[in-house]
Amino acid sequence: MKLNLESLVSSLQKATSPEHLQAITRTLCDILNVRHVVYHWVNSKGERFGAGTYSTEWIDRYLEKDYLRMDPVIFGCFQRFTPVIWKDLDWSSRAASAMFRDALDHGLGNQGYTIPVRGPNGQFALFTLNDQADDDEWKSFVATNARDLMIIAHEFNKKALEFEREGEGVPKPALSPRELSAMTCLAKGKSRAQAAAEMGISEHTLRVYIESARHKLGALNTTHAVARALSEGIILV
Amino acid sequence: MKLNLESLVSSLQKATSPEHLQAITRTLCDILNVRHVVYHWVNSKGERFGAGTYSTEWIDRYLEKDYLRMDPVIFGCFQRFTPVIWKDLDWSSRAASAMFRDALDHGLGNQGYTIPVRGPNGQFALFTLNDQADDDEWKSFVATNARDLMIIAHEFNKKALEFEREGEGVPKPALSPRELSAMTCLAKGKSRAQAAAEMGISEHTLRVYIESARHKLGALNTTHAVARALSEGIILV
DNA sequence: CACTGCCTCGCTATTTATGGGGGGGCTAAA
DNA sequence: TTTAGCCCCCCCATAAATAGCGAGGCAGTG
Numbered sequence: 001m002k003l004n005l006e007s008l009v010s011s012l013q014k015a016t017s018p019e020h021l022q023a024i025t026r027t028l029c030d031i032l033n034v035r036h037v038v039y040h041w042v043n044s045k046g047e048r049f050g051a052g053t054y055s056t057e058w059i060d061r062y063l064e065k066d067y068l069r070m071d072p073v074i075f076g077c078f079q080r081f082t083p084v085i086w087k088d089l090d091w092s093s094r095a096a097s098a099m100f101r102d103a104l105d106h107g108l109g110n111q112g113y114t115i116p117v118r119g120p121n122g123q124f125a126l127f128t129l130n131d132q133a134d135d136d137e138w139k140s141f142v143a144t145n146a147r148d149l150m151i152i153a154h155e156f157n158k159k160a161l162e163f164e165r166e167g168e169g170v171p172k173p174a175l176s177p178r179e180l181s182a183m184t185c186l187a188k189g190k191s192r193a194q195a196a197a198e199m200g201i202s203e204h205t206l207r208v209y210i211e212s213a214r215h216k217l218g219a220l221n222t223t224h225a226v227a228r229a230l231s232e233g234i235i236l237v
Numbered sequence: 238m239k240l241n242l243e244s245l246v247s248s249l250q251k252a253t254s255p256e257h258l259q260a261i262t263r264t265l266c267d268i269l270n271v272r273h274v275v276y277h278w279v280n281s282k283g284e285r286f287g288a289g290t291y292s293t294e295w296i297d298r299y300l301e302k303d304y305l306r307m308d309p310v311i312f313g314c315f316q317r318f319t320p321v322i323w324k325d326l327d328w329s330s331r332a333a334s335a336m337f338r339d340a341l342d343h344g345l346g347n348q349g350y351t352i353p354v355r356g357p358n359g360q361f362a363l364f365t366l367n368d369q370a371d372d373d374e375w376k377s378f379v380a381t382n383a384r385d386l387m388i389i390a391h392e393f394n395k396k397a398l399e400f401e402r403e404g405e406g407v408p409k410p411a412l413s414p415r416e417l418s419a420m421t422c423l424a425k426g427k428s429r430a431q432a433a434a435e436m437g438i439s440e441h442t443l444r445v446y447i448e449s450a451r452h453k454l455g456a457l458n459t460t461h462a463v464a465r466a467l468s469e470g471i472i473l474v
Numbered sequence: 475c476a477c478t479g480c481c482t483c484g485c486t487a488t489t490t491a492t493g494g495g496g497g498g499g500c501t502a503a504a
Numbered sequence: 505t506t507t508a509g510c511c512c513c514c515c516c517a518t519a520a521a522t523a524g525c526g527a528g529g530c531a532g533t534g
Contacts (some may be wrong), residue, residue, distance in 0.1 A: 042473070068473075069417070079470040081356040081398050118355035119318040147388060154387070161318050176480060177306070187468075189461030192521075205482050207521085212480095221490095222521075223460045224426030230467045231424075231474040233315075233361070236279065331532085413510060429491075442512050444491085449510095458520095459491075 003031050005148050012155040021051035021159060028152070029053050032145070034131035035109045039156040041117075041125030049160060052128070058106040065102070070095040077116035077126055083150070085142060086112035087135055111138040115153040119161055120233065127153035175213050175234060182209040183229045184236070186222060240268050242385050249392040258288035258396060265389070266290050269382070271368035272346045276393040278354075278362030286397060289365070295343040302339070307332040314353035314363055320387070322379060323349035324372055348375040352390040356398055357470060364390035412471060416450040419443055420466045423459060424474050 008028065015021055025037040038052025050059070061067075068074060072089040091097050104110060109132035117125040127149070133141070175183065178199070185195035196206040210222055217232075219225035229235045245265065252258055262274040275289025287296070298304075305311060309326040328334050341347060346369035354362040366386070370378070412420065415436070422432035433443040447459055454469075456462035466472045 069414075074473075075470070078473070079357050081360075082395055116357075118357075120316050120355075123318075150391065151384060151387070158319055178481065186460050187464040189457035189464070191458065191519095201481085202483060204484065208482080210521095211523085220426035221428065223423050223463050226460050226464050227424040227426070227467055227474055230464055233355075236468075415511070438511085439513060441514060445512080447491095448493085 003145065003148055005151065008152065009155050012152070012159060015159055018049065018051055018163060021156065025052045032129065034129050035107070036128070036130035038128045038130070039125065039153070039160070040128070041123065041157070041160055049164075051156075055107055058103070058108070061102070061106065065099075067099050067102075070099060072096050073112065073114050073126070073128070077114055078124065080116065083113060083115040083142075083146065085138065086114070087138070109133065111135075113138070113142050113149070115150060117153050117157040119157060123161065125153075125157050125160065127156055175216060175229070176209075179209045179213040179216070180229075180235055182206055183213055183226055186210070187226045187230060187235060240382065240385055242388060245389060246392050249389070249396060252396055255286065255288055255400060258393065262289045269366065271366050272344070273365070273367035275365045275367070276362065276390070276397070277365070278360065278394070278397050286400075288393075292344055295340070295345070298339070298343065302336075304336050307336060309333050310349065310351050310363070310365070314351055315361065317353065320350060320352040320379075320383065322375065323351070324375070346370065348372075350375070350379050350386070352387060354390050354394040356394060360398065362390075362394050362397065364393055410453040410455070410469075410471075412450050412453060412466070413446075416446045416453070417466075417472055419446040420450055420463055421472045421474075423447070424463045424467060424472060 008024070008031075011027075012021075012024060015024065021039060025039060029035070029037045036053045038050065038054055040048070040050040040052065042048055070093070072091055073084070073086060076084050076089045091100055109130050111133045112128060112130045114126050114128040117127060119125070129149070131138070131141075181199055182195060185198055186192075190198065192203050192206055192210070196203040199206065210225070213219075213229070214222065214225040217225045217228045219228050226235075245261070245268075248264075249258075249261060252261065258276060262276060266272070266274045273290045275287065275291055277285070277287040277289065279285055307330070309328055309330075310321070310323060313321050313326050328337055346367050348370045349365060349367045351363050351365040354364060356362070364386070368375070368378075418436055419432060422435060423429075427435065429440050429443055429447070433440040436443065447462070450456075450466070451459065451462040454462045454465045456465050463472075467474065
């Protein structure tokens, strides 16, 4: 079957619920003739959302075994920008190779291709294809479809962000310039005294900024505030 | 002139320096028959890099006037995931409309289309087209080219990250599982006592993990350690 | 004009983190 | 087998962060 990008994108754009996305992953699975198609993302609050063809057994096992913490796909994609072919990752660690075998036992194919997608506020998503194939077959499959898959991944992400915004209405914490400077200094490892010196203000004043930034970010302490500011992407180290 | 996506992407992939990117923006400008094409990004260290056809006068003025802090394009794209047509943004504020008039005076057209692109570690880039046109003309131009432009924006970004990585080559420090848990707890805002309770160990032991993680990460204090772990992508919030 | 938000500085008290130092046991690779 | 790395616990002193309270000036918005 041939991939008709236009019709697929338009059905994605018409989707009004996560269930539609789920259905589209199944359709895509048939069209591309692969074992699995999965879209999965983590929002800025650490909540997960997934649409895909993995069995619930595998998903449960994945979470239960805490594979998230050792999955080279997650690691690799979190640090890179470009899509990745699973075989190119480092599976040498004991935990990773055990996970890989476990995945095969739960119906996954030995080949995978994952496109990382990033949204605002540190939002991070993965769009994954999985199939059983040899390395060359898979490489050429990927080469053929890479561009279309990227478009599809982005349409998935657009929808996911839409759904998220509907349900919640995410108030974006906007920090003032001085608060941003303060957070940045702290993220760079400066103590309050050093940060105050660098900003040319008293330590007392700096403290006020940190406090107000903390409140705006809904953070429990300074470390938390810096962590949130970083992962929401409102400061850079 | 018609846009040949394949050849453009391949020349992008062959680029070996920022100057090549610069040249490609000029080519693209001719092909698409628009006034300006600009790719601009901020890396994880806050350093800026740009390739584009804006005049140096305008760039200098932009920085000098601190337009970065009031530009609706920057604001809008930082918070959204999808490309934006400038006219759809909110230009009502005093500062923004002054900036817009100033831009027109410096050779920019009245229409713009900007694609935000995000990379790992909060990296943030913009790919912008600018031209003189009426609203409907511009809308149809954008509709025609949106998909290709997204591919191009991503190729630009891939290159930019490549250039960045060349200079560095820093091996990321590997933390032990308990150290990772400790860092993650702290990043979630837990105090040492809470984190220790959650991990089921004494606070003293937890401290040892934090210390050793700090040393491995070359961090000056706990906050710095968590910030590094986050921005290196070795923990997730 | 009044309002809100930002920037600046001060005080006190309590809690918490930091920087060292020790110790022992356990597993996995060299 | 030895070594290295991880995991777990304890003590001490000092330094730093936190949580409240207070104040005034200045700029931009409606």
